[in-house]
Amino acid sequence: xxxxxxxxxAFSIYIQIILLLILTLPISCSINNKSTNSLMITYNxxxxxSRLIDSSVQIVGIGAATHGSNExxxxxxxxxxxxxxxxxxxxxxxxxxxxxxxxxGNYIHSKEVNTKTKELIEIYFSQKYVDFFNWIRNFxxxxxxxxxxxxxxxxxxxxxxxxxxEDS
Numbered sequence: 340x341x342x343x344x345x346x347x348x349a350f351s352i353y354i355q356i357i358l359l360l361i362l363t364l365p366i367s368c369s370i371n372n373k374s375t376n377s378l379m380i381t382y383n384x385x386x387x388x389s390r391l392i393d394s395s396v397q398i399v400g401i402g403a404a405t406h407g408s409n410e411x412x413x414x415x416x417x418x419x420x421x422x423x424x425x426x427x428x429x430x431x432x433x434x435x436x437x438x439x440x441x442x443x444g445n446y447i448h449s450k451e452v453n454t455k456t457k458e459l460i461e462i463y464f465s466q467k468y469v470d471f472f473n474w475i476r477n478f479x480x481x482x483x484x485x486x487x488x489x490x491x492x493x494x495x496x497x498x499x500x501x502x503x504x505e506d507s
Contacts (some may be wrong), residue, residue, distance in 0.1 A: 388418065389425040399428070412467035420474065423489060431491045432476070439463065440493025447476045447491055 377425040388462065399422060401415050422428040433440070446456050461469050472491075 389421050392422070392426050396426075408463065409465065409467065412465045416471035416474075417469050419471065423478070429487060429489050431489060433468075433491065433493050434495055435493040436495050437493055440491060443472055443493070444491050447472060447479055448488065449476075450480065 388399075401418055403464060419428075419431055435445075442456055446453070446460060460472060464472070474489065475489045478484055
C-alpha cells in the first residue's frame with residue numbers, strides 16, 4: 340500500500356515536470372508531417388502562428404512562466420482570439436479551478452448578465468481576462484455564431500494533486 344502511494348506520488352511529480360517543460364518550450368509545429376524549427380512568438384509577431392497551424396491541429400497549448408503579468412495575459416488572450424477567428428478553434432481551457440470554469444461558462448453563454456457573477460469574475464481575473472470573457476460572450480451572442488459557440492472550461496493541476504493527497 341505504501342509502495343503504491345510512493346509510486347503514484349512519484350508519477351504525479353514526473354507528469355508535472357513534463358507538463359512544465361512542455362509549457363515552457365518554444366512553440367513547435369508540424370506541417371504536412373514535416374517538423375519545422377521551433378518558433379519563438381513575441382507580441383509583435385504572434386500572427387505568424389495562425390499560418391503555421393493547419394486544419395489537422397486540434398490542440399494548441401499556450402504556457403506562461405509567470406501568472407498575473409499584464410503582458411502575458413494580453414499575449415494569451417490575443418493568441419486565443421486569433422485562433423478562434425482565423426483557425427476556427429471553439430474550445431478554450433484556462434488554468435483555473437474547475438468551479439471557475441462553470442461560472443465563466445455560464446456567463447459567456449448567458450443573454451442576461453448576473454451582477455454577482457460579473458463581480459466575481461472581475462475580482463478573481465485580470466482585466467485582460469475579463470475583457471476576453473466579455474469578448475467571448477459577445478461572440479457567442481452574435482446570430483452567426485449561435486450554432487458554433489465558444490466553450491470555456493477550467494483545469495488546474497493543483498486539483499489533481501489534492502486527489503492524490505486524499506487517497507493517502
